[in-house]
Amino acid sequence: MAARQIVLSFKGAESAFGFSKLDRSKLYGRRMRQLLDSNGHACSRAALTADGSTLITAGMTAQGYFDDEGRMISTRDLVGLDEDGNTLDAVPSTLGVAQEAQVVDPVQVSDTRVHAVYMLDPEDLDPQLHDVLKDGQILGFDFNYRADFKSEKGFVVLNDEGLFALIGKPVQYTWSELDSLPPIDAGEDTEDDDSLDFGMF
Numbered sequence: 001m002a003a004r005q006i007v008l009s010f011k012g013a014e015s016a017f018g019f020s021k022l023d024r025s026k027l028y029g030r031r032m033r034q035l036l037d038s039n040g041h042a043c044s045r046a047a048l049t050a051d052g053s054t055l056i057t058a059g060m061t062a063q064g065y066f067d068d069e070g071r072m073i074s075t076r077d078l079v080g081l082d083e084d085g086n087t088l089d090a091v092p093s094t095l096g097v098a099q100e101a102q103v104v105d106p107v108q109v110s111d112t113r114v115h116a117v118y119m120l121d122p123e124d125l126d127p128q129l130h131d132v133l134k135d136g137q138i139l140g141f142d143f144n145y146r147a148d149f150k151s152e153k154g155f156v157v158l159n160d161e162g163l164f165a166l167i168g169k170p171v172q173y174t175w176s177e178l179d180s181l182p183p184i185d186a187g188e189d190t191e192d193d194d195s196l197d198f199g200m201f
Contacts, residue, residue, distance in 0.1 A: 005096050006094075006099075006118070006154070007096060008098065008141055009099065010126060010128060010129045010139065011129075013129070014126065015122065018120070019165060020118065020119050021117070022117040022118060022164070090147055091151045093144050093146050102140055103139060103140075106138055108155070109138060113168045113171050115167065116166075117165070120163035120164060122163060133157070133158035138156065141155075143167055152168060152169055153170060154166065
C-alpha cells in the first residue's frame with residue numbers, strides 16, 4: 001500500500017485515494033508578472049544584508065530552532081506542550097493507515113475551520129462508501145499529514161466535479177451571556193414629549 005494515500009475504513013471495507021492539493025491556480029489558472037533586464041533575461045529576487053556585504057538569493061536561508069546559547073535543535077528533539085505546560089504525545093501521520101470513516105452531520109463541517117482541500121483520486125473505492133457519498137452524505141475521519149503534536153478532521157464529499165477531502169480543525173466557540181438582566185429604571189420618563197416645535201427645523 002502506497003504511503004501517500006488517504007485510506008478510509010467504512011463498514012469493514014477499505015477504500016484508498018491518491019490526493020493532490022486544490023488551490024486557486026487549479027481552479028482559475030494563474031498569471032505571473034515576469035521582470036526582465038535590459039537584455040531580456042528573467043530577473044530573480046534577492047536581498048542585501050544591512051551591512052551591504054552579502055547578497056541573499058532564494059535557497060540561501062532556512063528556518064531552524066535554536067536554544068538560548070545559539071545551538072541549533074533538531075526537530076526530532078522538540079516536544080509539544082499544552083496550555084498548562086504538560087508534554088503532549090506525538091500524533092503519527094495517518095497517510096497510508098486506514099482511518100475509521102463515519103457519516104457526520106453537515107453542521108460539523110460548518111463548525112470546522114477548513115484550511116486545505118484535496119482532490120481525491122479513488123484507487124480502490126468500496127461500493128458501499130461510494131453509494132453513501134453519492135446519496136449526498138458526508139464522511140468524517142481523523143487526518144494528520146505528518147507526525148506532529150496535533151490531529152485534524154477530514155471530511156469527504158462528492159459532487160459533480162469529483163471527490164474532495166476538506167481538512168481543518170473544529171472551531172471552539174466561547175459563549176458570553178449575562179447572569180441576570182439589568183434592572184429597568186422605573187423612574188425614567190417614557191412618555192412622548194409633545195413640546196417639541198417642529199417649526200424650528
